[in-house]
Amino acid sequence: MLELKLLDRRVKFMSVDENGNGATKRRKIKVNYMARVEGEGGLDIKIRDNKVSDVKLHIFEPPRFFEAFMRERMYSEAPDITARICGICPIAYQMSSCHAMEQALGVSVDGPLRELRRMIYCGEWIESHVLHVYMLHAPDFLGYEDAIRLAKDYPDVVKKGLHLKKIGNELVTFLGGREIHPINVKVGGFYKVPSKKEMKDFSEKLKVALELAQEMVAFSAQMPFPDFEQDYEYVANRHPDEYPFNEGRIVSNKGMDIDISEFYDYFEERHVEHSTSLHAVIKGRGAYHVGPLARYSLNYDKLSPLAQEAARKADLEATCYNPFKSIVVRSVETLWAVEEALRIADAYEMPDQPSIKIEPRSGEGHSCTEAPRGILYHRYRLDDEGKIVDAKIVPPTSQNQAVIENDLYHFVEKFIDLDDEKLQWKCEQAVRNYDPCISCSCHFLRMKVDRDGVVSETK
Amino acid sequence: MTETQRKTVVIGIGNASCGDDAVGVQVARQLKEKGNLEMAVVEESGEPTSLMAAMKGYERVILVDAILGHGALGAMHMIDASKSPLPAELFSHYSTHSFGLVESIELARALGELPLKVLVIGIEGGQFEPGDEMSEQVQSSIGKAVDWILYQSENYSYAESR
Numbered sequence: 001m002l003e004l005k006l007l008d009r010r011v012k013f014m015s016v017d018e019n020g021n022g023a024t025k026r027r028k029i030k031v032n033y034m035a036r037v038e039g040e041g042g043l044d045i046k047i048r049d050n051k052v053s054d055v056k057l058h059i060f061e062p063p064r065f066f067e068a069f070m071r072e073r074m075y076s077e078a079p080d081i082t083a084r085i086c087g088i089c090p091i092a093y094q095m096s097s098c099h100a101m102e103q104a105l106g107v108s109v110d111g112p113l114r115e116l117r118r119m120i121y122c123g124e125w126i127e128s129h130v131l132h133v134y135m136l137h138a139p140d141f142l143g144y145e146d147a148i149r150l151a152k153d154y155p156d157v158v159k160k161g162l163h164l165k166k167i168g169n170e171l172v173t174f175l176g177g178r179e180i181h182p183i184n185v186k187v188g189g190f191y192k193v194p195s196k197k198e199m200k201d202f203s204e205k206l207k208v209a210l211e212l213a214q215e216m217v218a219f220s221a222q223m224p225f226p227d228f229e230q231d232y233e234y235v236a237n238r239h240p241d242e243y244p245f246n247e248g249r250i251v252s253n254k255g256m257d258i259d260i261s262e263f264y265d266y267f268e269e270r271h272v273e274h275s276t277s278l279h280a281v282i283k284g285r286g287a288y289h290v291g292p293l294a295r296y297s298l299n300y301d302k303l304s305p306l307a308q309e310a311a312r313k314a315d316l317e318a319t320c321y322n323p324f325k326s327i328v329v330r331s332v333e334t335l336w337a338v339e340e341a342l343r344i345a346d347a348y349e350m351p352d353q354p355s356i357k358i359e360p361r362s363g364e365g366h367s368c369t370e371a372p373r374g375i376l377y378h379r380y381r382l383d384d385e386g387k388i389v390d391a392k393i394v395p396p397t398s399q400n401q402a403v404i405e406n407d408l409y410h411f412v413e414k415f416i417d418l419d420d421e422k423l424q425w426k427c428e429q430a431v432r433n434y435d436p437c438i439s440c441s442c443h444f445l446r447m448k449v450d451r452d453g454v455v456s457e458t459k
Numbered sequence: 460m461t462e463t464q465r466k467t468v469v470i471g472i473g474n475a476s477c478g479d480d481a482v483g484v485q486v487a488r489q490l491k492e493k494g495n496l497e498m499a500v501v502e503e504s505g506e507p508t509s510l511m512a513a514m515k516g517y518e519r520v521i522l523v524d525a526i527l528g529h530g531a532l533g534a535m536h537m538i539d540a541s542k543s544p545l546p547a548e549l550f551s552h553y554s555t556h557s558f559g560l561v562e563s564i565e566l567a568r569a570l571g572e573l574p575l576k577v578l579v580i581g582i583e584g585g586q587f588e589p590g591d592e593m594s595e596q597v598q599s600s601i602g603k604a605v606d607w608i609l610y611q612s613e614n615y616s617y618a619e620s621r
Contacts, residue, residue: 148562151569159570166508178504 043427045412047451052416055408057401057431070391075101075360075382076187082378082393083182088131091124091172092371094185095246096378096393101187104365104382105358112351113189114246115344120175120185121245121369122341126168126209128372129292129330129337132435133220134161137327140429141223157219164212164334167205171341174202189355196350203345206338213335214310220331221314228414229321230407233282234294235399237370243302243336244295246369251298252288253319261366263377269394280399287402290374291434292329293320307336323407323433330435360386371396373435397436404434420449420456466518467498468574469608472505472560473525478591479584483523485593486580486604493609507563514567519576521608524560525597526581533596535604536581540564542618549581576617580604 046054066085070078078097083090095117102108109117134157135147144150151158174194176182184191194202237244238251250266251257258266269278282288297319300308311332320329362384368377374396381390411430415423448457471487473480487502499517503510505524514520526536526549538545545561560579567573582600586592 146562148565148569151566155570158566162508162511162566166512169506169509 043408043431044448045408045423045427045450047412047416047449049452050416052409052412055405055412057405057408067391067393070388073388075105075380075386075388076358078380078388078391079185079187080183083185085393085395088128089124089371089373089376090182091120091176091185092369092376093378094182095121095369096367096371096376097380098185098187099246099367099369100365100378100380101382102365103367104363104380105187105361105386106363107188107356107358109189109356112349113193113355115348116175116190116193116351117185118245119341119344120172120182122337122344123168123171123175125337125372126213126334126341127165127172128168128435129334130161130165130168130216132372132432133216133327133330133334134158134165136435137330137429137432138220138223140425140432141324141327160212160215164209164216167209167212170205171202174198186355188358189351189353191354193351193354194348196348199345199348199350203342206342206345209338210335210342213331213338217310217314217328217331217335220327223324223327225322225324227322228324228411230323230410232289232294232321232403233285233287234297235282235288235290235375236295236298237368237375238298239302241302243299243340244370246367250368250375252282253298254285256282260368260377263366263368263379263394267394267399269398278398279402280394281402287406288399289403290396290399291326292333292372292374293323293326294374295370296320296329296333303332303336304339306339307332310335323430326433326435360384373397374399397434400434400436404431404436407433420451423449465497467521468514468517468519469498469500469521469523470503470510470513471500471523472503472510474504478586479582479594479597480525480587481593482525482582482584482597482601482604485601486523486608489601489605490608493605505560505563507566510560510563511567511570511572514574515572517574519578520574521578521580521612522560523580523582523604523608525584525587528583528585532583532585532594533598533600534583535600535607536579536583537615538579538581539615539618540577540579541575545579578612578615578617580607 044056066082070081078101079094082093082097085093139147139150142150172182175184177184234253235250237248239248249257250260256266266283267280268283269280272279300318314328316328362382364381366379368375376396377394379392380388383389407430408427415426448455469487469490471483473483475481475484484502487500490496490500501513503513544565547561582597584597585594
């Protein structure tokens, strides 16, 4: 097994100035998103008398623009329009919009088409989780400024990560038609589906991915984890027979168990002064946590035996309340997603039709699917012609915003004696536990620490 | 076909439906239409893992991508990245890709997978939104880039060979 060494991290927050001088700005991953509405995220931490007095995460939320933009459009346009909200998780947006539209239109997609939807979602989880684990999160834990520096010392590790990510990309391209902004998904199914032979050929790649994903779990399990557990309310989908993707009920570890259409009866979004984003909270209770840790802790029993065994070997229990261990949970979910894709590929029979027939009608539909970062809720109302009258989208990162602030509050308290630079690095790592989708929410973090009025800031 | 040409790949990067961002892809398509090429030509979205895989194994790579305009719409910038990183400010701010070209090249370099000769042709663009048309000036630079790649790139002097 690979041995990892910890570097003395030279904490530097270099940035490119207006003239292009300076090295590349910290870890920055750009997403496929319209430049003009990309926002700048920021984190303000206020410390008074060596105690945290305030933590504010500022994020920027493009989905609001899209909600307005979609009115008057046809129901059939929603998957393609919403897929453009996020370059990293377009499938999640397509799935949530398709399922909500299908509910509004009174149809449901079953059999091999439903399986293909699960399979393409597996591709997105693999891509997204692998990118985050190897390119963003692992360098944090191991004391590297970015994946490029990590790659110099551990080329084989990074190469394996890239290989696994590539198979995830290929899976999305195989079923989605193309890699970024897939175009093959539609309300009612797909435009085109693979033949049995094509599916069989593809499954060879997944067999390679299965090995790589097992190594990914072992790799992430070796990270040094700070001792930091929080009493979260975890919220995720739960389905009677499967690890959740597209369907189920919304449940929590504190007693919630609701139908998706009841979303707004239990959750509310509040405007807060410091952000254009809305803070999502459970009515009467407050912050909640969505994403891999929530999904895992609420659905451990639905993982495959192989994924459960890998989790056990990685020292994970059936529930996990340390947000830093999300890197291991993402790896376990990646392994599960590869296995699930393989299972679907092996059992595949080509459907008679690539999609089911849809008759426009008026109606309301809700859907909540499991994006890599957590539940993504969509609601639409349609008029008689199938035109969108009203659209609501609640992305995962804005749901986690309050819980990220809470984490930081407690986390900063624990590390308050560190100097500002080190503290900022720790905070960045703590925020990254949530893999905040930078296009849906924060572009990248600028951090400001205000210690009794003395302000230090990263750019 | 010379030995260098046989070992060359031209990669056009961009999104065909995002205005000037399509320029790299258009250059690749026009090259392919010429036929009888003495070099490999591919289109890429800019996604890092696919991009890195597309370069791997070649001796020379010519990457064509749109860059943020600096006042000369359609102008071509030839940037040699064989030995040193690309100037980040030209590529990252307006890049619509998921892990900039700059980072992809550096990651390939760190892994020892970067071709010996790396040339980036950056074409200044102005509009990058989905549904935008390509600017006239950028449009007219497509043919120029194609000709340069076909007839002049062979003579380009790389840092590597200096």
